[in-house]
Amino acid sequence: MHVIHTVWPYLALMLLIAGLFPAVERRFGWKVFSVLPPIVLTYLLVTALAVSGLWQVNVEIKAAQSMLVSHMVPALLFLLMINCDLRAIWRLGPRVLGVFACTSLSLFVAFIGTYLIYRHWLPGN
Structure with missing residues (x-):
């Protein structure tokens, strides 16, 4: 209701x-x-x-x-x-920042891949 x-x-x-x-x-x-x-x-x-x-x-x-x-x-x-606090983020170290960058990149690739796979089901396509 x-x-x-x-x-x-x-x-x-x-x-x-x-x-x-x-x-x-x-x-x-x-x-x-x-x-x-x-x-x-x-x-x-x-x-x-x-x-x-x-x-x-x-x-x-x-x-x-x-x-x-x-x-x-x-x-x-x-x-x-x-x-x-950018200094605090920088103090996390290169390994943590690398993991963050790899995660961001893999999510970007996954979004693009998912769109390419399922774009035929979108309205108007």
């Missing part, structure tokens, strides 16, 4: 959820936040609510989701990178 049918309650809920876990972390400082940062818990909660069918996925809400992803994700990634 869908509770949210229009875009404004959907956006209000997204803003509420986005501020919920950072506020709880600042207020209570629970140890769970050292394992699961607020951004991960926010993502998990939004995913759980979407799977549970809390909002109806209509044209209006899809447009809002698209706008949020296209405008907010790059800004949030930039803000996350501001807090990134």
Whole structure:
């Protein structure tokens, strides 16, 4: 059963959820936040609510989701990178950085390979 049918309650809920876990972390400082940062818990909660069918996925809400992803994700990634300590990453050493580079490369190859294998099932192909 869908509770949210229009875009404004959907956006209000997204803003509420986005501020919920950072506020709880600042207020209570629970140890769970050292394992699961607020951004991960926010993502998990939004995913759980979407799977549970809390909002109806209509044209209006899809447009809002698209706008949020296209405008907010790059800004949030930039803000996350501001807090990134490049010296600490460099201190991980060449072996760990090599593993990271190999993993990134293998994922890139896997994505391209998967697309090439399954592109015939995509609509319009």
